Amino acid sequence: MNRLKGKLYLLCAFSLAGTSVVSARFVTEKLGNFTITAVSLIFALVFLVPLCSRQLIQYFTQMSFRNFRLLVLQALCGIFLFRMFLLSGLHNTSAGEAGILTGATPAITAILAIAILREPVSGRKLSGIICTVTGVLVIQGVMVPGSGLTLEHVGGNMLVLCAAACESAFNTFSRIFAVKASTQSTMPSNPISQTTIVSAIALILCLIPAAFEHAMKRLAAIGLLEWMALLWYGVFVTALAFICWYAGIKRCGAFTAAAFSGMMPFTSMLLSIILLGEKADWRQWIGGVLVIIGMILIGSKGLNTISSVNKNTKMTEKERVTE
Structure with missing residues (x-):
């Protein structure tokens, strides 16, 4: 039952995260990248702080410096760098294509799980990684002669792939944090407090670069639709998605x-x-199918094996992470 709850939390988390590409599309042409991130994080904190104001101070004071450092890395990779690369990439590629390219996240996460978490690799997982990489190359037009992609378009796609890599790094750091927290009885897991702290750290990282984007002048010029997109980005893409993520990752590998x-x-x-009326051509559909097949290959066996590893020995996982 606990594993099922974890999977449902992850399903909600990534479904909400997938809306980031579309919601960002409404504001990328009118606001700077760091301004978008900073304002959305302010909305997220306004939503989060009242939910955990009592537990937040206690949770923060019980946290070790090493765990705090992991939260800083999560804020840096999962919010600051992820959104910087994604929002920059959207200037030169479509929202639909960017969304498909985020499908590289499973393969990159799998590679990091093998390299850093020492999780075992099978032929199925390796095939999934290869399939995902092939799908990304097809989307990029690398395997299609005369695809007609401009250098700017390819550059935009590469920035989105960098965002996917940052998301994968965030996934890995979050799993390490969850394993460490599970072995420390003095620091119970608190997804809302974790999300609040990570959001606050990311906001601090964004404030200085946002100041160079003429934030106040540009914000005064946007309309209701753009403000609603920023609100969605903050409350749903950040706050609720991260709460579901932290609740899920402590239960799943x-x-x-x-x-x-x-x-x-x-x-x-x-x-x-x-919502945006975009159309996917045959290259995007084929690449997208390959990415999805890779996702299934990577996850199908892992859904059971990682959970069984977690059940058998928590200490083994702890040793893997700390090595």
Whole structure:
């Protein structure tokens, strides 16, 4: 039952995260990247702080410096760098294509799980990684002669892939933090407090670069639609998605999270077609199918094996992380 709850939390987390590509599309042409991130984080904190004001101070004071450092890395990779690369990439590529390219996250997460968390690799997982990489190359037009992609378009796609890599790093750091927290009885897991602290750290990182983007002048010029997009980005894409993420990752392993991260391209591509009126060509569909197949191959066996590893010995996992 606990594993099922974890999977449902991850499903919700990545479905909400997939809306980031579309919601960002409404404001990328009118606001600077760091301004978008900073304002959305302010909305997130306004939503989060009242929910955990009593537990937040206690949770923070019980945290070791090493765990705090992991939260800083999560804020840096999962919010600051992820959004910087994603928002920059959206200037030169479509929301639908960017959404599909975030499907590289499962493969990158799987590679990091093998390299850092020492999780075992099988032929199925390796095939999934290769399939995902092939799908990304097809989307990029590398395997299609005369695809006609401009250098700017390819550059935009590469920035989105960098965002996917940052998301994968965030997934890995979060899993390490969850394992460490599970072995420390003095520091119970608190997804809302974790989300609040990570959001506050990311906001601090964004404030200085946002000041160079003429934030106040540009914010005064946007309309209701853009403000609603920023509100959605803060409350749903950041606050609720991260709460679900932290609640899910403490119950599931890295490969399980890698599998469910494939919901990001599903959600973003669907919404870009419905809300933005974008169309996917045959290259994007073929690449998207390959990415999805890779996601299934990576996650299908991992959904059971990682959970069984967690059940058998928590100490083994702890030793893997601390090595």
